[in-house]
Amino acid sequence: MLRPAxxxxxxxxxxxxxxxxxxxxxxxxxxxxxxxxxxxxxxxxHLILGGxxxxxxxxxxxxxxxxILGIFAAISKLxxxxxxxxxxxxxxxxxxGTPLVVQLVFFYFxxxxxxxxxxxxxxxxxxxxxxxxxxxxFTLGLNEGAYMAEIVRAGILAIDPGQSEAAKALGMTAGQxxxxxxxxxxxxxxVPPLGNEFNNMLKTTSLLFxxxxxxxxxxxxxxxxxxxxxxxxxxxxxxxxxxxxxxxGVIQARIEKRLAVGTGSSGNAGPQxxxxxxxxxxxxxxxxxxAGSH
Numbered sequence: 001m002l003r004p005a006x007x008x009x010x011x012x013x014x015x016x017x018x019x020x021x022x023x024x025x026x027x028x029x030x031x032x033x034x035x036x037x038x039x040x041x042x043x044x045x046h047l048i049l050g051g052x053x054x055x056x057x058x059x060x061x062x063x064x065x066x067x068i069l070g071i072f073a074a075i076s077k078l079x080x081x082x083x084x085x086x087x088x089x090x091x092x093x094x095x096x097g098t099p100l101v102v103q104l105v106f107f108y109f110x111x112x113x114x115x116x117x118x119x120x121x122x123x124x125x126x127x128x129x130x131x132x133x134x135x136x137x138f139t140l141g142l143n144e145g146a147y148m149a150e151i152v153r154a155g156i157l158a159i160d161p162g163q164s165e166a167a168k169a170l171g172m173t174a175g176q177x178x179x180x181x182x183x184x185x186x187x188x189x190x191v192p193p194l195g196n197e198f199n200n201m202l203k204t205t206s207l208l209f210x211x212x213x214x215x216x217x218x219x220x221x222x223x224x225x226x227x228x229x230x231x232x233x234x235x236x237x238x239x240x241x242x243x244x245x246x247x248x249g250v251i252q253a254r255i256e257k258r259l260a261v262g263t264g265s266s267g268n269a270g271p272q273x274x275x276x277x278x279x280x281x282x283x284x285x286x287x288x289x290x291a292g293s294h
Contacts, residue, residue, distance in 0.1 A: 030231070032231065032232065033227070033229050033232055034232065036223075036227060036229045036232040036233060036236070037232040037233070037235055037236050040220070040223075040232075040233065040236035040240075041236055041239055041240070047214075047219050047222075047223070048216075048219055048220075048240075050214070050219070051214060051215050051216040051217075051218065051219035051220075052216055052240065052244075054133070054213070054214065054215045054216075055202065055205045055215045055216040055244070056202070056244070058133065058136060058137055058140065058205050058208070058213075058215060059198065059201045059202045059205055061137050061141070062136075062137050062140035062141045062144060062201060062205075063141075063144060063197065063198050063201050064141075065137070065138075065140075065141025065142075065144070065145065066140070066141050066142075066143070066144025066145045066147070066148050066197070066201075067144075067145075067148055067194065068145070069141065069142065069144075069145025069146075069148065069149070070144070070145045070146075070147070070148025070149045070151065070152045071148075071152050071183075072088075073088045073091055073092060073145060073146070073148075073149035073152075074088075074148075074149045074150075074151075074152035074153040074156060075152075075156075075178065076088035077089065077092075077149065077153055078153065078156065078157075088149065091145075091146060091149075092146045092149050092150070094146075095142055095143050095145070095146035096146045096147065100139070100140075100143050100204065100207060101207055101210055103139050103142070103143055104135070104136065104139050104207060104208070104210055104211060105210055105211075107135050107138060107139045108131075108132060108135035108136075108139075108211050111135075118131070119131030119132070119134055119135050122134060130213070132208075132211040132212060132213050133208075133213055135211060136205075136208040136211055136213050140201065140204065140205070144197065144201065147197060148194070148197065151190055151193045151194060151197070152186070152190055154189065155186035155187070155189035155190040156182055156183070156186050158186065158189045159181075159182050159185050159186055163181050163182065163185070164177050164181065164182060167180070167181045187259065188259050191255060191256060191259055192252075192256055195248070195252035195255065195256070196252075198248060198252075199245050199248055199249065199252070202241065202244050202245055202248065203241055203245065205217075206218075206241075209221060216237060216240055216241065217237055217241075220233045220234060220236060220237035221233075
């Protein structure tokens with residue numbers, strides 16, 4: 001699975017490089033500085049490494065927050081209590097219906113200027129977390145929770161209702177049934193789109209440039225501004241994001257394979273997409289991803 005994806009990426013990169021070299025040979029054309037691109041990939045400096053660490057850290061924490069919120073929102077949507085359903089539907093409606101970039105600037109700048117919350121820097125031992133990073137993680141988590149809610153709900157509904165009835169007959173409470181019976185089985189349905197959500201989260205962190213968070217994209221944006229080499233540095237940024245998502249695609253495939261053990265091709269998880277399908281996956285109307293990104 002990995003070879004076709006790497007082959008496609010390599011062919012695309014070679015085509016771009018050849019096009020650049022051809023253009024640079026023409027009089028008066030842009031002078032390419034390939035050492036910027038090569039050094040950014042082969043010998044990344046502390047700024048690039050810091051951006052990589054921050055991008056991955058923000059992605060993981062935001063995704064965890066999104067999964068937790070998604071589980072609660074999904075359960076609330078399925079609740080018999082009308083107030084819970086209203087709250088969950090309102091939450092999903094707002095965060096799925098407004099642009100993420102608007103949510104980011106609203107929660108960071110909007111809350112700060114109105115003195116509702118100023119996002120002070122948080123110090124944990126030797127680690128200092130900037131307010132902009134906190135706001136970014138908070139907003140990404142809230143946004144992701146709205147999408148995860150539909151994914152989790154679909155996973156829960158995919159489980160045979162007879163499972164819950166049998167658990168009730170054994171004396172289990174609704175909470176015990178959800179924790180011990182429903183959610184573990186729903187995981188096989190939830191994990192594939194969840195993996196695609198994290199793939200997208202890695203790329204979505206680039207939107208934090210509006211908050212001046214120095215994640216991977218912002219670092220390369222600063223570098224290209226200093227050296228005026230947008231082609232070389234943005235190409236390097238694209239390669240780094242491709243590396244991150246490809247690595248996660250391999251990890252996701254292993255997780256899905258492990259969960260599918262004993263289910264057969266007709267199990268709840270269904271046929272699993274290949275690595276390339278994950279790389280170009282997008283949400284469909286039910287909250288799953290089947291082609292592209294947000």
